[in-house]
Amino acid sequence: MTGLQDRLTPQQVEEFGREMDELRARIVADLGADDVEYIQNVIKTQRGLEVTGRALMYAGFFPPAWLAGVGALSLAKILDNMEIGHNVMHGQYDWTRDPALSSQRFEWDNVAPAENWRHSHNYIHHTYTNIVDKDRDVGYGILRIDPAQKWHPYYLGNPVYATLLAIFFQWGVMLHDLEVDRLVKGERKWSEFREERRRIGRKMGTQIGKDYVLFPLLTGPLAPLTFAGNAAANLTRNLWAFGIIFCGHFPADVESFSEEETENETRGQWYLRQILGSANITGGKLFHVLSGNLSHQIEHHLFPDIPARRYPQIAGEVRAICAKYGLPYHTGPLHKQLWSVARKIVKFALPGSGDSTPEPATVERDRTPAAA
Amino acid sequence: MAMRTVVRRAATRPGTLPSSLASLAERLLTPHGVDRYLELIDPMLVRREIRGEVVALCRPTKDSITLTVRPSRAWQGFAAGQFVRVTVDIDGVRRTRCYSPAGSAHRDGELEFTVKAHEGGLVSRHLHERGHVGMVLGLSSADGTFALPERRPDSIVLIAGGSGITPVLSMLRTLVDERYPGEVSLLYYARTPADVPYVEELDELAARRGVRIHVRYTAADGHFTAEHLRRVAPWFARATTYLCGPPSLMESVRALYADTGISEHLHTEEFTPPVLTVNTSEVGGRIRFARSGVDVENDGRTLLEQAEDAGLSPEHGCRMGICFSCTQRKVSGVVRTASGEESAEDGEEIQLCVTAAAGDVDIDC
Numbered sequence: 001m002t003g004l005q006d007r008l009t010p011q012q013v014e015e016f017g018r019e020m021d022e023l024r025a026r027i028v029a030d031l032g033a034d035d036v037e038y039i040q041n042v043i044k045t046q047r048g049l050e051v052t053g054r055a056l057m058y059a060g061f062f063p064p065a066w067l068a069g070v071g072a073l074s075l076a077k078i079l080d081n082m083e084i085g086h087n088v089m090h091g092q093y094d095w096t097r098d099p100a101l102s103s104q105r106f107e108w109d110n111v112a113p114a115e116n117w118r119h120s121h122n123y124i125h126h127t128y129t130n131i132v133d134k135d136r137d138v139g140y141g142i143l144r145i146d147p148a149q150k151w152h153p154y155y156l157g158n159p160v161y162a163t164l165l166a167i168f169f170q171w172g173v174m175l176h177d178l179e180v181d182r183l184v185k186g187e188r189k190w191s192e193f194r195e196e197r198r199r200i201g202r203k204m205g206t207q208i209g210k211d212y213v214l215f216p217l218l219t220g221p222l223a224p225l226t227f228a229g230n231a232a233a234n235l236t237r238n239l240w241a242f243g244i245i246f247c248g249h250f251p252a253d254v255e256s257f258s259e260e261e262t263e264n265e266t267r268g269q270w271y272l273r274q275i276l277g278s279a280n281i282t283g284g285k286l287f288h289v290l291s292g293n294l295s296h297q298i299e300h301h302l303f304p305d306i307p308a309r310r311y312p313q314i315a316g317e318v319r320a321i322c323a324k325y326g327l328p329y330h331t332g333p334l335h336k337q338l339w340s341v342a343r344k345i346v347k348f349a350l351p352g353s354g355d356s357t358p359e360p361a362t363v364e365r366d367r368t369p370a371a372a
Numbered sequence: 373m374a375m376r377t378v379v380r381r382a383a384t385r386p387g388t389l390p391s392s393l394a395s396l397a398e399r400l401l402t403p404h405g406v407d408r409y410l411e412l413i414d415p416m417l418v419r420r421e422i423r424g425e426v427v428a429l430c431r432p433t434k435d436s437i438t439l440t441v442r443p444s445r446a447w448q449g450f451a452a453g454q455f456v457r458v459t460v461d462i463d464g465v466r467r468t469r470c471y472s473p474a475g476s477a478h479r480d481g482e483l484e485f486t487v488k489a490h491e492g493g494l495v496s497r498h499l500h501e502r503g504h505v506g507m508v509l510g511l512s513s514a515d516g517t518f519a520l521p522e523r524r525p526d527s528i529v530l531i532a533g534g535s536g537i538t539p540v541l542s543m544l545r546t547l548v549d550e551r552y553p554g555e556v557s558l559l560y561y562a563r564t565p566a567d568v569p570y571v572e573e574l575d576e577l578a579a580r581r582g583v584r585i586h587v588r589y590t591a592a593d594g595h596f597t598a599e600h601l602r603r604v605a606p607w608f609a610r611a612t613t614y615l616c617g618p619p620s621l622m623e624s625v626r627a628l629y630a631d632t633g634i635s636e637h638l639h640t641e642e643f644t645p646p647v648l649t650v651n652t653s654e655v656g657g658r659i660r661f662a663r664s665g666v667d668v669e670n671d672g673r674t675l676l677e678q679a680e681d682a683g684l685s686p687e688h689g690c691r692m693g694i695c696f697s698c699t700q701r702k703v704s705g706v707v708r709t710a711s712g713e714e715s716a717e718d719g720e721e722i723q724l725c726v727t728a729a730a731g732d733v734d735i736d737c
Contacts, residue, residue: 025711028711031464032463032464032465033461033463033464034464035464036461036464037464043408044412047404047408047409047412048412051409090696091696091699091723094696094699094721095464095465096464096465096466097465097466097467097468097717097720097721098461098466100408102721103696103699104696104699104721107403107404108403109403109404118695118696118697119689119697122689122690122694122695122696122697123689123690123695123697124689126690126694126695127689127690127692127694127695203403206399206402206403207402207403209399209402210399210400210401210402214396214399214400215400218400267692270692304694304695305693305694305696
């Protein structure tokens with residue numbers, strides 16, 4: 001596979017970086033009332049779905065009402081975490097100076113405290129994207145997802161760990177922020193995470209309190225049904241978020257990098273790594289919104305602080321720039337990308353797979369360099 | 373001798389939920405909180421945040437607007453002379469400016485803001501052009517030390533120029549409302565009669581016992597002199613004086629009080645809009661990290677680098693403007709971002725790693 005540094009000449013990388021900077025500047029200059037109206041409408045929809053879901057639990061004895069309640073609440077949690085929470089916490093709306101849209105103040109409907117998540121996600125993952133041993137999202141510290149990760153008999157359980165992570169995803173994210181894997185290995189001490197643990201304790205209390213104690217109790221004799229309904233909504237959100245996020249960086253053709261090749265990176269090289277290390281998912285408008293526009297993972301990684309509704313608008317241009325420089329633009333439908341990730345999880349459970357021939361391309365790519 | 377103590381009304385309003393019910397609602401609606409749901413029904417229903425709805429307005433002069441604003445339930449009143457931070461949304465961005473309510477502090481169920489549209493003034497022009505009944509503004513609680521003390525002085529001089537009339541008019545109306553027994557005089561400067569936003573009110577107030585008001589037009593009568601002051605308040609040397617207006621007026625009055633040796637009787641409020649033009653090719657000024665109490669000479673590098681060199685260790689991450697870990701609140705001052713954009717907004721959140729100071733800057737860090 002072509003290395004990161006020798007894909008383009010240094011001049012080409014600089015030129016490519018400049019084109020990306022220009023694209024970014026153009027969007028930033030255009031931000032305004034429309035972007036605020038959009039996110040406010042998503043928030044209104046989310047709050048409406050949430051209230052509807054909670055209310056339907058009072059009719060939980062009637063199965064269609066219970067199901068509809070779970071559906072509404074699941075959608076509310078998905079919107080809250082993906083299109084609102086993830087994006088607001090990236091600082092995509094900090095320019096509005098609205099405290100309710102401030103990356104530093106927003107808290108999401110998820111057991112992982114926003115502040116812990118911002119560190120592990122915004123900083124570690126987005127800065128060191130796909131650098132093995134630096135980006136802790138490569139395998140989330142518990143999976144082997146890349147041939148550069150050394151095999152160990154522990155990884156035989158790869159498919160089991162992945163399934164459990166999907167089911168308990170919000171708890172996985174919460175523990176991931178705490179770097180539990182490194183605590184277990186003794187690489188870090190519990191005492192280093194006092195602040196994080198305090199925040200987790202408080203957040204767990206409020207989240208469990210509302211979903212598993214207060215709302216069930218308020219429905220009186222229906223409490224067990226409400227409890228189950230809330231658990232089902234959390235589960236749906238977990239599975240959905242896991243699916244979308246794992247399709248962002250782990251499909252077969254997405255590349256990973258070593259610390260050496262990414263040392264002293266220029267801005268252009270950083271952009272390049274974001275493109276090579278991310279994959280999009282194709283789909284309709286509603287699908288994009290429910291994925292928090294992470295279906296435009298490439299555009300998100302290039303410009304993590306630009307409002308996500310802009311990603312579909314610029315995707316064509318980004319793809320054209322990639323084509324111009326002969327760079328791949330990984331994309332494909334959800335089922336294909338998920339299948340590709342699932343195969344990888346199974347394949348890397350076994351030793352020796354690192355040397356095998358590359359996966360057949362399951363993703364569309366634009367490999368043709370522009371006629372020069 | 374009649375010193376009066378003003379008792380602030382307790383903020384009990386109809387429709388306040390019992391606190392146990394409110395706290396249950398907060399627990400159910402965590403993490404966003406009750407306000408984020410209530411505001412979707414009606415922006416004025418918020419419980420914790422303070423907002424105000426414009427219930428009446430007029431344009432008393434060609435470049436000013438007077439808004440009558442009914443505050444939401446969290447409003448706790450103000451002392452005459454204090455200011456309120458007023459927030460409006462302009463093309464998606466929240467903008468905040470300080471305005472002093474001009475009405476009596478005893479009638480705080482409705483606040484009156486008179487705003488003069490400055491040339492190039494983003495918020496003042498927006499309010500002047502777009503202000504309408506039903507408009508909802510963000511409000512802060514009242515703030516500022518430029519206010520009538522609870523034990524009222526025996527005699528009071530109020531001096532104002534231009535839009536500096538608002539805090540001192542609030543003082544005057546408050547005193548009249550409480551039948552203040554002492555003497556109070558107002559000396560007010562406007563450019564021409566057409567620039568006075570409160571003509572009728574001032575006439576009416578001047579008819580009250582113990583109140584004297586002189587309005588001077590700088591276009592005809594010239595600027596502040598000791599003579600003007602003596603005419604309206606020959607006893608000014610033993611009074612407490614409250615002064616608010618443009619820099620030139622402030623300076624002349626300060627000089628007179630200093631010469632007379634009564635500077636300690638003079639209370640002032642700066643009312644000038646922030647100076648936006650900064651020569652960015654030159655580096656200078658001081659950076660104050662307010663929370664840490666550290667103060668350094670600005671050398672033009674990013675605020676993060678300078679903070680670290682000063683021995684502080686603010687939270688940070690990528691150092692390239694993408695992760696927002698180093699976001700802190702700027703109290704005041706002009707800053708320049710990596711893209712060369714300048715911003716003088718007070719209280720805005722800035723990323724330390726890609727922002728430099730253009731002159732004096734105060735950061736809450």
